[in-house]
Amino acid sequence: MGLVARLFGRSPSKGAGAAKPPRPQGLGVTETRGQLVRMAHRDTIRRHGIPEQWLGIEALSSKDARGSLGVHARLVVRNAEARLMPHLPHLLDLIRLTLARLDHSSPQWLLATSVRFDLPAGHRHQPMPPVSSWGAVQKPRQKPEPRREDKSPDSSRDWLERMFDAAPKRHDPGHDFRPTQPMYGGQDG
Numbered sequence: 340m341g342l343v344a345r346l347f348g349r350s351p352s353k354g355a356g357a358a359k360p361p362r363p364q365g366l367g368v369t370e371t372r373g374q375l376v377r378m379a380h381r382d383t384i385r386r387h388g389i390p391e392q393w394l395g396i397e398a399l400s401s402k403d404a405r406g407s408l409g410v411h412a413r414l415v416v417r418n419a420e421a422r423l424m425p426h427l428p429h430l431l432d433l434i435r436l437t438l439a440r441l442d443h444s445s446p447q448w449l450l451a452t453s454v455r456f457d458l459p460a461g462h463r464h465q466p467m468p469p470v471s472s473w474g475a476v477q478k479p480r481q482k483p484e485p486r487r488e489d490k491s492p493d494s495s496r497d498w499l500e501r502m503f504d505a506a507p508k509r510h511d512p513g514h515d516f517r518p519t520q521p522m523y524g525g526q527d528g
Contacts, residue, residue, distance in 0.1 A: 373398030
């Protein structure tokens, strides 16, 4: 029974429990978006032949800075296969692209993507490389020397003459050049 109804002395109605609006039969926006994220993940890893046991995905409800409701997609790595690890950033991009094909508004509501490692207890990690390998300085690229261009008219003229001399000579008597001929012998009709 509501407070206002009690103040005015109204008796409780038979349907007092029906004051709550019924929950919609369908899924909410967040659940629907979560299913789209899972579908995009499934389609992407199947397309690239990655076993489904290796990677999972979590669709987490999230809010952006303005307070708009969105989804955070977290890729869950269950098998740290060495061939797969370098491709995780690209795989996340492919999932985003697949999701954009499923729902064109997904760039507005897919707020973030991340990776979480959920490896089995007995998983053996590769050893870390030596400390010196992280700080190794690569040789800087050598900048090409600037071209010295002589802007005198003689050098431009020489350059043009060399270019025209290098071009094929079509009208030389020894060249195999024939003008274009009509396709049907030039007859009308």
